[in-house]
Structures are given as C-alpha cells and as structure tokens.
Amino acid sequence: MLDLDKAATAVADVCTTDPVCSTLVKWFPDAPWMPLISGAIVIMLIIMFAFVLRNVAHRLITRVINRAATSGSITSRFRKGVATDTIDALLHERRKQRAETMGSVLKHVASIVILGTAILTVLDKLTIPIAPLLTSVGILGVAIGFGAQELVKDFIAGMFMLLEDQYGVGDVIDAGAAVGTVEAVTLRVTRLRDADGRVWYVRNGTITRVGNESQGWSRASMEVPVPYDSDVVSVKVLLEHVAEEIWADAELREIKIVEHPQVFGVEKLSDSSLVFRISAKTLPSAQAEVSRELRLRVKTALDTAGISMVPTA
Structure with a gap:
C-alpha cells in the first residue's frame, strides 16, 4: 500500500x-x-x-x-x-x-x-x-x-541520401545491385523497377555508389563513322544541318531538348573510318528518345548525300 x-x-x-x-x-x-x-x-x-x-x-x-x-x-x-x-x-x-x-x-x-x-x-x-x-x-x-547494426546503417545512409539529394522518385539510376527507375525512397530501402519490369528492393546501406541519369539534365549523343576518304568539311556541314533541323523542330525543342545540339567534328581515326560525334543536352530521362531521333535524321541525311556509314569494330 x-x-x-x-x-x-x-x-x-x-x-x-x-x-x-x-x-x-x-x-x-x-x-x-x-x-x-x-x-x-x-x-x-x-x-x-x-x-x-x-x-x-x-x-x-x-x-x-x-x-x-x-x-x-x-x-x-x-x-x-x-x-x-x-x-x-x-x-x-x-x-x-x-x-x-x-x-x-x-x-x-x-x-x-x-x-x-x-x-x-x-x-x-x-x-x-x-x-x-x-x-x-x-x-x-x-x-x-x-x-540491429545493418538496420541502423540503412537508416543513416538513407538520411544522408535524402539530405544530399542523390536521387528521387522518377530518376533512372545505377545502384550497383540493380539499374532502373526509382519508384519509392524510404529511409531503409529504395525501390527500383528495371527495363524488364522487375521490382528491386535495395537496402540503402548496401549502396556504395549511385549513377544518376536523370538529375538536372541528360545528354543524347551519337557517333557517326564514315569512310576514310570522305570530305571532313562536307560531313561536318551535313551534321550541323541535321543539328539545326532538330533545334528547329518545335516539338523537340519545347519538351525534350535543352540546348542547341553540337557537332564535335572528328572524334576518332581508324584504318577504315572517320568517326564524328553529335550530341544534344536533353531533359532528364529524355536522352533515349532524342538519341533515336538523332540516329534517324543522321541516317536519312547521309543516305540523301550518298555517304555510307562504316561498321565499327
């Protein structure tokens, strides 16, 4: 009592x-x-x-x-x-x-x-x-x-990941264990969905490095191998014309491309080809679609000019 x-x-x-x-x-x-x-x-x-x-x-x-x-x-x-x-x-x-x-x-x-x-x-x-x-x-x-050391490790890693804004929902990332689109982020796990539709649950404490393809902007690029005896100036002018056409495309310019596409000239030399490079800065995760458009337009322009593309090793 x-x-x-x-x-x-x-x-x-x-x-x-x-x-x-x-x-x-x-x-x-x-x-x-x-x-x-x-x-x-x-x-x-x-x-x-x-x-x-x-x-x-x-x-x-x-x-x-x-x-x-x-x-x-x-x-x-x-x-x-x-x-x-x-x-x-x-x-x-x-x-x-x-x-x-x-x-x-x-x-x-x-x-x-x-x-x-x-x-x-x-x-x-x-x-x-x-x-x-x-x-x-x-x-x-x-x-x-x-x-619960592993659990604490996951939570601490998740805290730093959020504070540093390493990735977020909708980003396409390479987390080492899996590559895919981020569907959810918590303090303990990150949920990814890969290109085949599989869902991956990756513990934050196991992620040692992250490659983010969707943060801020992305880049679509294409290498154009042409015969070794091709005229360098003509090919570069042709690719610059393609870049101008893409930049003038209202649909691409307004919703996908961030800056004017650039032609970097001859990037590589080999015994059989000259390799040119053309690239464009795009919105996050839009690089694949812009790359397809680049390939289509470059191929059409080369066929019209009678210039063939040389297979690269």
Missing part, C-alpha cells in the same frame, strides 16, 4: 526547491496536503507544457518543410520557355518527397526528445530515482544497436 504521508513528505521536500510549487504552498500555509496538491499541479503543468511545445515544434517543422518543398527552381539554368513546366514538376516532386521524409523524421525526433524529457522530469518530481532507469535504457540501447 502507498503511504500517503511519506509520499506527501517526499513531494514536499522536492516542492521546496521548485519555485512554482513553493509559491503555491505559500498561498495555503495551513493546508497539510497542499505540497502534494501543488506537486500534482506542477506535474500537470509539465505535461501540458510538453504537449504544447511538441505541437509548436511540429508546426515549425511543417512550415519549414513546406517552404523547402516549394522553394528553388532549376529552370533558370536553361533558356526561357524550354519545358519549364515539366522541369518544375519533376523538381517539385523530388523536393516534396525528400522534405516529407525529413519532416517525418524530425517530428519523431522532436516528440521523443520533448516527451522523454517531460517524463523524466515528472519522475524526478515524484521522487522516483531515474538513474537506474537511464542506465537500463542505455544498456538496452547498446544491445539493440549491436543486434
């Missing part, structure tokens, strides 16, 4: 060092149970303050996350009018998912810290020794840490 007299005495001793509790006791100096009631009031105030502080922290985190999800734009890097809506939509989705994930983590951390501190403070006010509890929690944390 709980000895209320002893409990009241213990709370009264603690109450003398608490400014709020001691002030309440002074208002009713002749009430023997006032220290216990004052202690209960202080505990209620601590709990209420903890929940208010938790809600305020969550609101601040939500406001910061919403601002982070909507701020910034990459369209200023490209010429005005080039698929700005598409670029903004992609970047907004990336920022939104990253911000929501980080916001969820920060809210959980804030709740644990604030409510945990409030619980420890309440236990101290109740004269319950918290040193053994902290020791037990520390030992339990160490045991869980040893038993």
